[in-house]
Amino acid sequence: MLGTENLYTAAQTRALDQCAICEHNIPGITLMARAADAALRYLLEVWPEPERLQVICGTGSNGGDGFLMADLAHKRGINVTVFQLGDLKKMVGDAALAMQQAQVNGVEIVPFDRDLLMPEGVVVDAMLGTGLGGEVRGVFIDAIAAINASGAPVVAVDIPSGLCADTGAVLGSAVVADLTVTFVGLKRGLFTLQGPEYSGAVQFSDLAVFPEVYAAVPAHCARLALEPLLEHLPPRSASAHKGVFGNVLVVGGDYGFAGAAAMAAESALRCGAGLVQVATRAEHVSALVARTPEVMPRGVASGDEFAAMVEAADVLVVGPGLGQSPWSIELLRLSLACGKPLVLDADALNVLAAGTLGKMAAVSNWVLTPHPGEAARLLGCSTGQVQADRFASVSALQQRYGGVVILKGNGSLITGGGHILLSDYGNPGMASGGMGDVLSGVIGALLAQHLPPLEAAALGVCLHGAAADIAAQEGQRGLAATDLIPKMRSMLG
CATH class of the missing domain: 3.40.1190.20 (Ribokinase)
Known part of the structure; x- marks a missing residue:
């Protein structure tokens, strides 16, 4: 094969996740914790001593990654605030467990307010991830605009919110990230059309998923070197x-x-x-x-x-x-x-x-x-x-x-x-x-x-x-x- 790195669609990445969880008995919350650790590690490589982290979380799995990332940062003594978008009561499964862990450990969690977003430190986008099925709607439009106008460097968790993982198209509006840390499968939309402009530098972590998982979900696209x-x-x-x-x-x-x-x-x-x-x-x-x-x-x-x-x-x-x-x-x-x-x-x-x-x-x-x-x-x-x-x-x-x-x-x-x-x-x-x-x-x-x-x-x-x-x-x-x-x-x- 000519390509050196496989590229995946959002559906293929979800299939990789499910294979790791169901066939290889890696708990979903474990994958979420590994994602949070990888995202924070790459963030700190670029900004070793951030004045503060402002983590914008949605209610899905991407938000769960953000809550655990905030929890890790809080344990390291970093000044961190989670800005919550959507109703916390709607969080279920592993995302709910992640949110509860952050609450128990004393992470500051407040409803999103664009006027509270500060230009100091680093903003973390953990709003929508790869699950976006259509154009950005509602409060997320305002949140994306606020992040892009904040003046702070931005780290996107898995993919910039509003960017299509499959095509690289902006779905109405999207976060412009300085760094994107993506997990399990490299998303092909990060590397074509508008993807590179919105993703910034891209770092990848396979979250220690077994090689057998990748063998079970073949990719149809690869990145050349x-x-x-x-x-x-x-x-x-x-x-x-x-x-x-x-x-x-x-x-x-x-x-x-x-x-x-x-x-x-x-x-x-x-x-x-x-x-x-x-x-x-x-x-x-x-x-x-x-x-x-x-x-x-x-x-x-x-x-x-x-x-x-x-x-x-x-x-x-x-x-x-x-x-x-x-x-x-x-x-x-x-x-x-x-x-x-x-x-x-x-x-x-x-x-x-x-x-x-x-x-x-x-x-x-x-x-x-x-x-x-x-x-x-x-x-x-x-x-x-x-x-x-x-x-x-x-x-x-x-x-x-x-x-x-x-x-x-x-x-x-x-x-x-x-x-x-x-x-x-x-x-x-x-x-x-x-x-x-x-x-x-x-x-x-x-x-x-x-x-x-x-x-x-x-x-x-x-x-x-x-x-x-x-x-x-x-x-x-x-x-x-x-x-x-x-x-x-x-x-x-």
């Missing part, structure tokens, strides 16, 4: 030559869009392709040669001229600056007919979505790289619908079109069918033109170096995002797509 993926690209043999590392043909650069093709080609070259060709407009050839003389551009005006380039190629990257003119459509048609591995991006995806070439059968050896807008056109829905459940959207794309699909965005998702991989590398500095062109080039290069499509997509996405994180150390504003290329080359070694 760059270092293990780099091991899939073997060292180069001393006797290697350029033919061993493949010929990448970049197809694009219609009038006015030469730069996109140039960036994809340079990315492919710098990420290890043995040879890089570019099929483009004749008017762009000199500019491409001037920028990267190692690249071999050719002005293509006919199918015969293009066919010779395709014949020499091992992998085609189609779409950077392609446009949607008759010339563009014909090059895409010929590319799709060649039977060779393909990376499709940008206008190649838009032409595909428009149905100009007729209904396409699913293809096994292509990698599609849509951003949410392109994904919406491919699925015939709105961008909002794509983003509402990115996991369902990437699966739907793969089922319809086959091959490997990358749904780009904050927490990019990759699937070749079934299992979904998530990369949370990258930063807002990547919101600039040309990033997708560079990504398509690196994936083409990795395919040319004989990585299977899913591995090439996973490594390419992680490498691209990690390079952006390194480049952004000099500042996110003004980060250019080509800034990533030398960083990727350095990491590939």
